[in-house]
Amino acid sequence: MKTNDFPPRxxxxxxxxxxxxxxxxxxxxxxxHFGYGSGLASVLRGVxxxxxxxxxxxxxxxxxxxxxxxxHLILGMLSPRKGLILFDGQPRDEWxxxxxxxxxxxxxxxxxxxxxxxxxxYVLLGRAPHLTALQTPTDEDMQQALDALEMVGLGALWQRSxxxxxxxxxxxxMLARALxxxxxxxxxxxxxxxxxxxxxxxxxxxxxxxxxxxVTLIFTTHDPNLAMSLASHAVLIRQxxxxxxxxxxxxxxxxxxxALYGSPVEMHEAGARKLFWVG
Numbered sequence: 001m002k003t004n005d006f007p008p009r010x011x012x013x014x015x016x017x018x019x020x021x022x023x024x025x026x027x028x029x030x031x032x033h034f035g036y037g038s039g040l041a042s043v044l045r046g047v048x049x050x051x052x053x054x055x056x057x058x059x060x061x062x063x064x065x066x067x068x069x070x071x072h073l074i075l076g077m078l079s080p081r082k083g084l085i086l087f088d089g090q091p092r093d094e095w096x097x098x099x100x101x102x103x104x105x106x107x108x109x110x111x112x113x114x115x116x117x118x119x120x121x122y123v124l125l126g127r128a129p130h131l132t133a134l135q136t137p138t139d140e141d142m143q144q145a146l147d148a149l150e151m152v153g154l155g156a157l158w159q160r161s162x163x164x165x166x167x168x169x170x171x172x173x174m175l176a177r178a179l180x181x182x183x184x185x186x187x188x189x190x191x192x193x194x195x196x197x198x199x200x201x202x203x204x205x206x207x208x209x210x211x212x213x214x215v216t217l218i219f220t221t222h223d224p225n226l227a228m229s230l231a232s233h234a235v236l237i238r239q240x241x242x243x244x245x246x247x248x249x250x251x252x253x254x255x256x257x258x259a260l261y262g263s264p265v266e267m268h269e270a271g272a273r274k275l276f277w278v279g
Contacts, residue, residue, distance in 0.1 A: 126180030
């Protein structure tokens with residue numbers, strides 16, 4: 001990962017934190033409020049959350065809870081009515097756009113692709129933040145894209161048209177494009193939602209490998225079992241507010257998940273694993 005051109009972490013002489021920012025939080029939201037249009041009700045209200053660096057943070061909530069809006073705020077596609085969004089202790093608005101595009105990458109649930117891109121050309125779009133204006137991809141960029149396709153199991157399909165891919169293959173292609181970008185923080189919106197069991201296992205293996213490579217993961221999910229299997233930190237959002245946040249093993253409880261989803265949730269222990277059943 002290329003990290004030498006990013007703003008330094010804020011560390012004050014008095015201690016490891018400054019301005020209320022956690023020293024280990026690579027992404028942090030402080031008292032964030034957001035609503036669409038003036039006079040309309042807020043979608044997010046007083047959101048405080050931290051994503052520790054080089055770990056996985058799961059964001060859980062029902063449809064309409066504000067998870068996608070939260071991602072759009074982190075990405076800079078939206079601006080909060082109130083509050084701060086910090087990367088490495090620095091306000092997001094102080095980061096130049098070209099640095100942000102190398103710092104963050106998004107894997108959406110789905111994406112409309114209007115052009116007949118080959119799979120390789122589509123994944124090469126992830127290299128754009130590393131190129132100057134009008135620069136064509138180098139041999140190194142091409143290799144990064146091919147390596148990303150191999151990692152997600154689509155290497156043999158590099159010439160195939162993206163519109164000809166299955167839904168699951170498209171989701172893997174979006175992951176490959178984000179991997180080619182070489183981000184420090186990877187945002188994933190329901191990363192296994194359209195995948196069969198085999199490809200779901202492949203994606204989980206890739207995400208665990210990224211954690212060993214010091215990539216920070218922030219992902220949304222409806223599945224507490226997925227969150228428990230991958231994340232070290234969890235944030236529960238209900239109706240635009242944070243219901244609970246903290247280490248996954250203490251935040252993901254039957255009582256908290258029952259309050260989150262409004263349906264009974266049971267927890268069972270299988271050895272060292274916790275398994276949840278939503279009834």
